[in-house]
Amino acid sequence: MKSFLADDFLLDNATAARLFNERARDLPIFDYHCHLPVQAIAEDKPFTDLADLWLGGDHYKWRLMRASGADERVCSGTAPLEEKFAAWAQALRGAAGNPLLEWSHLELKRYYGIDDVLTPGNAAAIHARANAIIRERQDRPSAYMDRFKVAVVCTTDDPADDLRWHKAIAADAGRKTRVLPTFRPDKVAATADPVAWKAYAEKLGAAAGVSISRWSDLVRALEARHAYFNDVGCRISDHALTNAVYANASERELDDIIASLLAGKSIAMGSRDKLTTALLRETARLNVMRDWTMQIHISALRNINGTLFASYGPDGGGDGITDEPVIEPLARFLASLLDRKQLPRVVLYSLDPAKNEALAALAGCLQGNGKARVQHGAAWWFNDQLDGMRRQITTQASLGLLGGWVGMLTDSRSFLSYPRHEYFRRLLCNLVGTWMEEGRVPDDDGYTGDLVSKVCWGNAATWFGIAPPAWSAR
Numbered sequence: 001m002k003s004f005l006a007d008d009f010l011l012d013n014a015t016a017a018r019l020f021n022e023r024a025r026d027l028p029i030f031d032y033h034c035h036l037p038v039q040a041i042a043e044d045k046p047f048t049d050l051a052d053l054w055l056g057g058d059h060y061k062w063r064l065m066r067a068s069g070a071d072e073r074v075c076s077g078t079a080p081l082e083e084k085f086a087a088w089a090q091a092l093r094g095a096a097g098n099p100l101l102e103w104s105h106l107e108l109k110r111y112y113g114i115d116d117v118l119t120p121g122n123a124a125a126i127h128a129r130a131n132a133i134i135r136e137r138q139d140r141p142s143a144y145m146d147r148f149k150v151a152v153v154c155t156t157d158d159p160a161d162d163l164r165w166h167k168a169i170a171a172d173a174g175r176k177t178r179v180l181p182t183f184r185p186d187k188v189a190a191t192a193d194p195v196a197w198k199a200y201a202e203k204l205g206a207a208a209g210v211s212i213s214r215w216s217d218l219v220r221a222l223e224a225r226h227a228y229f230n231d232v233g234c235r236i237s238d239h240a241l242t243n244a245v246y247a248n249a250s251e252r253e254l255d256d257i258i259a260s261l262l263a264g265k266s267i268a269m270g271s272r273d274k275l276t277t278a279l280l281r282e283t284a285r286l287n288v289m290r291d292w293t294m295q296i297h298i299s300a301l302r303n304i305n306g307t308l309f310a311s312y313g314p315d316g317g318g319d320g321i322t323d324e325p326v327i328e329p330l331a332r333f334l335a336s337l338l339d340r341k342q343l344p345r346v347v348l349y350s351l352d353p354a355k356n357e358a359l360a361a362l363a364g365c366l367q368g369n370g371k372a373r374v375q376h377g378a379a380w381w382f383n384d385q386l387d388g389m390r391r392q393i394t395t396q397a398s399l400g401l402l403g404g405w406v407g408m409l410t411d412s413r414s415f416l417s418y419p420r421h422e423y424f425r426r427l428l429c430n431l432v433g434t435w436m437e438e439g440r441v442p443d444d445d446g447y448t449g450d451l452v453s454k455v456c457w458g459n460a461a462t463w464f465g466i467a468p469p470a471w472s473a474r
Helices: 014-024 038-043 050-057 059-067 080-093 100-110 124-138 140-147 165-170 194-209 215-231 249-262 269-289 308-312 327-339 353-367 388-399 419-437 448-461
Strands: 029-031 150-154 178-180 236-241 293-298 346-349 373-378
Touching: 014 249, 014 419, 014 448, 029 448, 038 140, 038 165, 050 059, 050 080, 050 124, 059 080, 059 100, 080 100, 100 124, 100 419, 140 150, 140 236, 150 293, 194 215, 194 249, 215 249, 236 269, 249 269, 269 293, 269 327, 293 388, 308 388, 327 353, 327 388, 353 373, 353 388, 373 388, 388 419
Parallel strands: 029 150, 150 178, 236 293, 293 346, 346 373
Antiparallel strands: none
């Protein structure tokens, strides 16, 4: 029996271990999608408490704690940090098979050198040990990024953001990590509440210097903010869709839709789809013009728990997966971009794992004009666990080109999430190493070692058109 998280964790044979240790373990990290708070990165203040680092705003952990019977006051509430830490230790006792059990202990080992298995009985002692290390070293965001050789981080940012924290980071010559914004115009497409939409349109217009009263005004505002983001280093747009949509509309129809929203009138679902399609098409056009990548996240069913949403707001752990059809409208939309010569590099994600093979097949239909123009993204959210990652990698390998894939991201709000890249790299090396052991892949470095290093680092470092810092090439 293997020891818990031993050196050969997830590595089932000597070939897998060799691939990991020689080709994957020490590579830099290219984190092309995350939700880290950019202000915290910029201010770079020392951390003080592991419980706050682990549990502050982490709805992944809150879901597990609630399932274990924890009161909301120790999840999203205001209970003392010691009590929250104890509740997390209690939740882990029943978490066999959940990635949070492995990730939490990897984080204890890699950040603080703590090998003990966290239990309710030793929670207070481990909490105190970790906090003593944090305070003695004066751990801060930049130190954690440096420790794990994080070369590039792409945060998630609203088009109306002034990006002042990004500018402050870029002006700091001592930074080793490139921290870049991502253009995420989801609020422009959030038309269910016309009052909120109008308020946001005014905010966006003010940021762009445009008074928005019709479709052409909204386009000018998006163009201005896209250019502003580009000047600050942004090279990726990101879009979250409950369902994929494709509905064409004339400019007059779009003007009428915007007029209704500005008047505080609700619009029909068909009109919502028309505006969303037009917005995505405009962003794609701008992305092609400035050589950006477009990420599309589909199938998250938001705010199912109305009570939780009322008390906490979004991102509290009340989201799930929708099984609505996505492939046909998404295929028509992407094909329309291709016909117009406005298809940028695209990464597609579905929260519904039943769509993964269809997404991988769709990506293969749209290649050309540069390698792997459309990619099937990494296992996302609820799929970001051992079986989900394994399925994602094998689907990519069997239906696409594994050696051209951009690999792993964190998609996290936590500065403690970087060992997830180690987890992914171990799993990838185990799959490739096992294929070699079984005689399914040649024992040739060009087929295996190079492939592993490219998926873990090299492909992302070139495909996105974002130059990593010079140190990462050494």
